[in-house]
Amino acid sequence: MTSWRGLLSSAPDAQAFGAALGALLEAGDLLVLNGPLGAGKTTLTQGLAGGMGVRGPITSPTFVIARVHPSLVDGPKLVHVDAYRLGGSAELDDLDLDTEFEQAVTVVEWGAGLAESLGENRLEITLSPSSDGSRQVAIVGVGQRWVDADTFVPLARWCDSGEEHDIS
Numbered sequence: 804m805t806s807w808r809g810l811l812s813s814a815p816d817a818q819a820f821g822a823a824l825g826a827l828l829e830a831g832d833l834l835v836l837n838g839p840l841g842a843g844k845t846t847l848t849q850g851l852a853g854g855m856g857v858r859g860p861i862t863s864p865t866f867v868i869a870r871v872h873p874s875l876v877d878g879p880k881l882v883h884v885d886a887y888r889l890g891g892s893a894e895l896d897d898l899d900l901d902t903e904f905e906q907a908v909t910v911v912e913w914g915a916g917l918a919e920s921l922g923e924n925r926l927e928i929t930l931s932p933s934s935d936g937s938r939q940v941a942i943v944g945v946g947q948r949w950v951d952a953d954t955f956v957p958l959a960r961w962c963d964s965g966e967e968h969d970i971s
């Protein structure tokens with residue numbers, strides 16, 4: 804397991820961070836986004852979409868639970884899921900996300916406790932609002948795909964301490 808921590812000082816900064824992270828992603832990757840209401844999960848996903856070069860816009864879906872954003876650069880598509888209204892893992896299964904999984908990067912907002920079953924390799928990203936309005940971001944990389952902490956070197960600009968690359 805690899806862990807990494809950083810600080811996102813504003814929404815544009817969070818989008819820039821998302822773009823840097825998005826540029827690292829490959830088909831078959833799974834990201835589980837956690838954090839309270841308004842933590843910045845959709846904002847981060849907007850950045851991911853920019854970094855991946857998929858067609859937007861990335862919005863906060865009211866009725867739509869999953870949206871597919873095709874690539875504009877011959878890369879993987881982005882499947883953006885908002886699991887907030889899902890009743891449980893059976894409803895997540897009903898979305899049939901695994902039919903696209905290997906050709907897509909799958910990002911699940913509110914995915915904690917639900918989306919882990921989609922892939923044994925995944926990034927679990929938790930956004931925590933600070934009292935000054937910025938967001939702390941904690942990433943746990945689970946599985947062989949994320950075992951190399953050097954993967955996160957391009958994110959160094961956002962590191963908030965000297966101990967981000969611990970491997971346990």
Ligand SMILES: Nc1ncnc2c1ncn2[C@@H]1O[C@H](COP(=O)(O)OP(=O)(O)OP(=O)(O)O)[C@@H](O)[C@H]1O
Pocket residue numbers: 811812813814816817838839840841842843844845846847863912936937938
């Ligand atoms: N790193 C950040 N620093 C400051 N403001 C931010 C940051 N990230 C997002 N915001 C702002 O927080 C608000 C909520 O963002 P966003 O909709 O992305 O959150 P969310 O976690 O997706 O919310 P929900 O729980 O409703 O899905 C927006 O106004 C956005 O501009």
Ligand SMILES: [Mg+2]
Pocket residue numbers: 844845846863912
């Ligand atoms: Mg959202």
